[in-house]
Amino acid sequence: MHPALAVVLALASAACYALSAVLQHHEASRQPESGVATLMIALMHRKGWWAAQTATILGALLHLAALGAGPLVLVQPIGVTALALALPVGARIGRTPVTRRAWIGALCVVVGLPGVLTAIPHQPGTGRIFASFPTVACVVAVIVATATLCALRIRRTDPLWAAILLAGAAALCFGTTSAAVKALWLQMGSPTVVAIGLIAAPLGVVLAQHAYQDGGLGAPLAVQTLADPVTAVAIGVLSLGEQLAGTPVRIAFGLLGFAVTVAGVVLLSSRIPSEDHTHGPRPVASPAAAGADG
Numbered sequence: 001m002h003p004a005l006a007v008v009l010a011l012a013s014a015a016c017y018a019l020s021a022v023l024q025h026h027e028a029s030r031q032p033e034s035g036v037a038t039l040m041i042a043l044m045h046r047k048g049w050w051a052a053q054t055a056t057i058l059g060a061l062l063h064l065a066a067l068g069a070g071p072l073v074l075v076q077p078i079g080v081t082a083l084a085l086a087l088p089v090g091a092r093i094g095r096t097p098v099t100r101r102a103w104i105g106a107l108c109v110v111v112g113l114p115g116v117l118t119a120i121p122h123q124p125g126t127g128r129i130f131a132s133f134p135t136v137a138c139v140v141a142v143i144v145a146t147a148t149l150c151a152l153r154i155r156r157t158d159p160l161w162a163a164i165l166l167a168g169a170a171a172l173c174f175g176t177t178s179a180a181v182k183a184l185w186l187q188m189g190s191p192t193v194v195a196i197g198l199i200a201a202p203l204g205v206v207l208a209q210h211a212y213q214d215g216g217l218g219a220p221l222a223v224q225t226l227a228d229p230v231t232a233v234a235i236g237v238l239s240l241g242e243q244l245a246g247t248p249v250r251i252a253f254g255l256l257g258f259a260v261t262v263a264g265v266v267l268l269s270s271r272i273p274s275e276d277h278t279h280g281p282r283p284v285a286s287p288a289a290a291g292a293d294g
Contacts, residue, residue: 009066016059023052108264115257163215173204175231
């Protein structure tokens with residue numbers, strides 16, 4: 001184990017994820033409101049969006065390297081710094097100031113989420129398996145479908161909360177993908193597990209683009225930062241035999257961290273009108289202009 005190297009790699013991974021989130025939000029928010037296929041086709045013609053996907057892949061590789069150099073309980077909490085890094089980067093690229101409320105919300109997430117994660121550390125072993133991976137994945141799929149349908153229903157009347165629902169659904173997909181990779185790493189995988197991971201990952205990307213398009217950067221990124229690791233931990237406990245060291249002190253610490261994190265998400269979800277670009281129709285750019293910007 002090399003804890004110092006793990007910290008450096010984890011910080012580099014967080015920086016990549018932050019840049020990716022900012023670029024995805026920047027590109028998605030510039031597109032007119034449209035259907036899933038139309039949005040994704042438009043984004044796939046933009047260099048900035050592909051740069052975001054490249055940053056995501058690099059961030060994932062650095063995260064894996066960090067896990068190889070240090071324990072999960074050290075590496076995973078560092079990932080929340082992506083939120084704090086994304087706000088100033090997003091302000092620079094989008095040329096919009098970061099409000100005091102947003103900074104306080106980001107601080108709450110950065111402080112609270114490590115408390116949640118360190119209170120429930122992974123203990124690899126032969127713990128009880130409560131349900132098979134495909135069974136848990138089906139439950140997750142139902143939750144994702146429900147959240148997506150609710151988001152579509154309220155998208156025009158309350159785009160911000162629709163974006164939060166979509167970001168949560170995306171995080172469930174990403175957490176399921178992480179759990180699928182871990183199942184393969186533990187040699188507990190199967191063709192079904194591989195198929196679940198291959199479906200969940202691109203679905204999460206699509207849902208995240210719509211979340212960034214409707215809800216800005218702060219709230220969707222905060223929700224994903226919270227729900228992604230929690231989903232992975234939950235699936236690990238339910239279907240991969242991972243165990244939780246749940247002493248009363250740890251549980252209390254985790255509940256406190258969760259409350260602080262939720263408060264941060266609420267603060268990030270409350271934007272002043274001048275920052276809200278989701279209300280009202282977006283200008284529809286001509287294909288020539290879109291190509292020139294790409």
